[in-house]
Amino acid sequence: MEQLLDTEIHQEPMTVAVVLHWLAESHMKARSLKDGILIPWAMLGVGLVATNSTLVKLPTQKQSFTGWIRGEGAREWRGYTKHIILAWKGSFWRAFAFGSAAGVLSLNNGRLCSQGKICSPDITSSAGIVRRAARAIGGTIGAEQDDLRIASALGLEFES
Amino acid sequence: MSWRIKSLILYQRDGNDKRVLKFNTHGVNVITGNSQTGKSAVLDILNYVLMSKSCPIPKGIIRQAVSHVGGHFIGPDSELMILRPLPDPGSKVSTQGWYQLGKRLTFPNELPDMVSNREVIRDVLSSFTGISGAAVLSNPKEPWQAVQAEANIRHAAPLIFQPQDIVANRYVSVPGLDLENHRRHMLDALPFLLGIENAEFLSDRARLRHLKGKIRVLKMRGQERQRLRANTFARGHKLWLEAQGVGLIDGKIPESVPELLVMLRDLHVDNEKRFNIATVVPDIRELEARELDTRKAVQNQRKRIKSLLDFEQAAESHQDVVARQINKLSVADLLPTAYAGENCPVCNSNTFASENHREQLKMTLSSLENIRAVPLKIDVKARKARIRLEEDLVPLEEAHESARAKLRNAVAVISKNAKWLAGDRAIDRLLGRVAEYLRTVDIGDMDDEDAGLAGLISEADELLKKINSIWKRRMETQKKIDTRMTSWARRMEVEFKEGNASISVEDLAIKVQVDPNSDEMTSLSEIGSGANWVCYHLAGILAIHDHLSKNDCPVPRTLLIDQPSQAWFPEELKDTDKEGNLIPRRSEDANRVRDIYQLLSEISAQNKFSQIIVMDHARFADKWFMDLVRYEWRHGNKLVPEHWIL
Numbered sequence: 001m002e003q004l005l006d007t008e009i010h011q012e013p014m015t016v017a018v019v020l021h022w023l024a025e026s027h028m029k030a031r032s033l034k035d036g037i038l039i040p041w042a043m044l045g046v047g048l049v050a051t052n053s054t055l056v057k058l059p060t061q062k063q064s065f066t067g068w069i070r071g072e073g074a075r076e077w078r079g080y081t082k083h084i085i086l087a088w089k090g091s092f093w094r095a096f097a098f099g100s101a102a103g104v105l106s107l108n109n110g111r112l113c114s115q116g117k118i119c120s121p122d123i124t125s126s127a128g129i130v131r132r133a134a135r136a137i138g139g140t141i142g143a144e145q146d147d148l149r150i151a152s153a154l155g156l157e158f159e160s
Numbered sequence: 161m162s163w164r165i166k167s168l169i170l171y172q173r174d175g176n177d178k179r180v181l182k183f184n185t186h187g188v189n190v191i192t193g194n195s196q197t198g199k200s201a202v203l204d205i206l207n208y209v210l211m212s213k214s215c216p217i218p219k220g221i222i223r224q225a226v227s228h229v230g231g232h233f234i235g236p237d238s239e240l241m242i243l244r245p246l247p248d249p250g251s252k253v254s255t256q257g258w259y260q261l262g263k264r265l266t267f268p269n270e271l272p273d274m275v276s277n278r279e280v281i282r283d284v285l286s287s288f289t290g291i292s293g294a295a296v297l298s299n300p301k302e303p304w305q306a307v308q309a310e311a312n313i314r315h316a317a318p319l320i321f322q323p324q325d326i327v328a329n330r331y332v333s334v335p336g337l338d339l340e341n342h343r344r345h346m347l348d349a350l351p352f353l354l355g356i357e358n359a360e361f362l363s364d365r366a367r368l369r370h371l372k373g374k375i376r377v378l379k380m381r382g383q384e385r386q387r388l389r390a391n392t393f394a395r396g397h398k399l400w401l402e403a404q405g406v407g408l409i410d411g412k413i414p415e416s417v418p419e420l421l422v423m424l425r426d427l428h429v430d431n432e433k434r435f436n437i438a439t440v441v442p443d444i445r446e447l448e449a450r451e452l453d454t455r456k457a458v459q460n461q462r463k464r465i466k467s468l469l470d471f472e473q474a475a476e477s478h479q480d481v482v483a484r485q486i487n488k489l490s491v492a493d494l495l496p497t498a499y500a501g502e503n504c505p506v507c508n509s510n511t512f513a514s515e516n517h518r519e520q521l522k523m524t525l526s527s528l529e530n531i532r533a534v535p536l537k538i539d540v541k542a543r544k545a546r547i548r549l550e551e552d553l554v555p556l557e558e559a560h561e562s563a564r565a566k567l568r569n570a571v572a573v574i575s576k577n578a579k580w581l582a583g584d585r586a587i588d589r590l591l592g593r594v595a596e597y598l599r600t601v602d603i604g605d606m607d608d609e610d611a612g613l614a615g616l617i618s619e620a621d622e623l624l625k626k627i628n629s630i631w632k633r634r635m636e637t638q639k640k641i642d643t644r645m646t647s648w649a650r651r652m653e654v655e656f657k658e659g660n661a662s663i664s665v666e667d668l669a670i671k672v673q674v675d676p677n678s679d680e681m682t683s684l685s686e687i688g689s690g691a692n693w694v695c696y697h698l699a700g701i702l703a704i705h706d707h708l709s710k711n712d713c714p715v716p717r718t719l720l721i722d723q724p725s726q727a728w729f730p731e732e733l734k735d736t737d738k739e740g741n742l743i744p745r746r747s748e749d750a751n752r753v754r755d756i757y758q759l760l761s762e763i764s765a766q767n768k769f770s771q772i773i774v775m776d777h778a779r780f781a782d783k784w785f786m787d788l789v790r791y792e793w794r795h796g797n798k799l800v801p802e803h804w805i806l
Contacts, residue, residue, distance in 0.1 A: 013505070092496075098506065109523075110520040110524025148528060157488050157489065
């Protein structure tokens with residue numbers, strides 16, 4: 001499945017667009033002001049669900065971000081978030097273009113927002129597992145107070 | 161009452177014949193003859209008829225040809241006839257017998273049934289002799305048991321026999337004296353048999369023996385009590401001294417066990433003082449336990465705080481690591497690279513304005529640029545917990561310090577009272593030992609039994625005095641016998657005829673005064689010459705029989721002497737003429753023997769003197785001698801007739 005997901009996400013921009021939709025949807029749901037998910041966090045989310053080794057360690061439900069980030073599973077890849085984000089940049093933007101064109105994604109104040117509805121896959125299917133993980137990531141990030149704390153937890157500092 | 165031998169009888173085995181030897185009841189009866197004609201057997205037959213324990217009759221012709229032997233004894237008032245079967249071939253002795261008491265008895269022609277036994281006939285014989293109911297003897301074989309036996313005919317038997325091996329024996333004067341068991345019994349009965357003591361004296365002597373044993377036991381018990389008393393007093397006195405040393409007791413030193421016991425029982429201890437000391441001392445164990453508990457609580461609290469501190473330290477290190485892990489991410493890097501044509505990927509229209517998105521993104525991310533996020537504080541809870549624990553530690557430390565202070569004070573108090581407490585423990589130990597002493601001392605064990613002992617000693621003294629009164633009688637008897645013996649020994653031309661001779665009434669030892677100028681009496685074993693031994697034996701036994709005859713003693717009035725001439729005519733040197741007369745090597749030897757026979761004849765002629773039966777080779781042609789000869793066994797004449805031996 002790992003190979004399948006990886007290949008699929010790289011080759012099918014719509015697949016990534018769907019993942020992004022789920023991320024943004026759950027993020028917006030967690031935020032009181034329905035803010036969309038910040039672009040680098042969306043890139044990170046795609047990268048996490050695209051590989052099975054990280055997918056299986058992701059939380060299946062929304063939880064405290066600090067608790068999750070301290071977990072052994074998250075700590076493994078914490079030092080590599082920058083590289084993950086950069087690695088999935090191309091796929092993100094290509095998917096965003098397709099998603100945007102399809103009308104399921106949009107950028108609002110620099111944040112990725114979901115639009116419309118997408119049919120949910122069977123919960124036991126591989127797509128269902130991905131959806132569950134993507135929604136958990138989006139919800140977890142969305143539950144944090146602000147992006148600065150998330151950046152701190154992920155060990156990232158932005159520069160112009 | 162005593163008796164003499166009238167006749168002896170031998171019954172033929174497997175035949176009806178019998179051989180009767182008749183004797184004069186007074187005077188000398190000589191049986192002369194050659195060797196192996198049965199002379200010595202006469203003595204053995206009489207001994208067997210007198211109920212010897214074993215059969216002294218030698219194995220051989222007599223035992224083969226004779227089935228029964230018997231004796232006919234005549235007392236002053238009655239007669240006794242005894243028959244005893246010889247042991248059957250293969251057996252050692254026969255315990256059966258037959259007897260008849262009465263007057264004018266004759267031996268039965270047909271052998272009667274042997275309906276009686278040795279013990280009964282021995283008692284009858286003893287009674288017939290006048291011994292029964294007299295001497296009480298102890299049995300040395302069973303000294304642990306007061307087995308007592310009456311004197312009987314067997315005790316008197318040695319006095320009437322002088323067999324061939326005894327008459328010239330330098331060591332013993334009568335048969336059986338060399339056997340310890342016989343000797344003891346014989347000598348025990350001798351004073352009675354010699355008339356020195358009577359039944360009452362013997363009973364008293366037995367009683368005295370018993371009393372002496374009892375007195376010895378009581379004295380030993382008394383000594384044991386004295387030792388016990390001394391040990392008890394020594395132990396008690398030591399306790400008294402210790403009690404005095406610790407101030408529990410005062411007063412004069414006790415001098416006896418009862419005094420000691422009274423004083424030790426009244427030992428007084430100041431219980432109030434003991435109580436005060438005991439109550440001043442705090443319960444050190446409880447204080448120690450409390451101090452330990454508080455110390456453990458403080459230690460546990462400190463351990464918990466330490467672990468939290470360690471955690472905080474580790475968290476700080478973690479934050480440092482986190483801080484070092486910050487990666488700088490350029491916003492420009494996040495922007496999309498230019499699309500080819502930048503048209504809609506679905507409809508290829510140019511409505512998709514990526515620039516707008518880029519600007520929005522830049523704007524959004526610019527709020528995050530160059531802002532170092534404060535690292536997440538993950539140790540807040542731990543720190544809060546540590547602070548709370550540190551706050552809780554304060555009262556615990558106070559409690560511990562309080563407990564330590566109390567313990568320190570208690571130790572100081574105990575050290576201060578240590579001397580008193582040690583003294584108190586010493587008193588406790590002493591009181592325990594005194595209690596044990598009082599418990600173990602049994603004053604009853606130390607009661608004197610002197611009253612009983614004094615009574616026994618008094619009775620024993622009286623008996624001893626009574627018994628000692630016979631000492632005089634014994635000395636008189638001894639003197640008379642010695643005088644008579646000396647006189648007759650001189651008549652027999654002994655070597656030391658200047659000196660006195662003596663046969664002891666206590667142990668029948670024959671002694672001779674070798675040097676008339678000295679009082680020393682020499683034992684017969686220390687002087688030489690068989691002739692001397694025979695003469696002194698004969699003189700001694702004749703003197704005793706003289707005493708027996710004159711004092712009506714309970715001993716048979718008969719004396720059997722075998723081979724009195726052996727010292728002058730040893731077996732290997734005997735020469736006889738055709739008639740059997742001895743041919744002496746030296747005429748003086750024949751004269752010595754002749755003198756002996758003349759003396760025997762002379763002595764036995766006295767009215768009451770015992771009959772004397774002599775068995776000898778010697779034969780003198782003198783008329784006086786031939787008158788003494790009752791049987792002459794030569795030329796085929798023997799004790800057992802030739803026709804019995806087939």
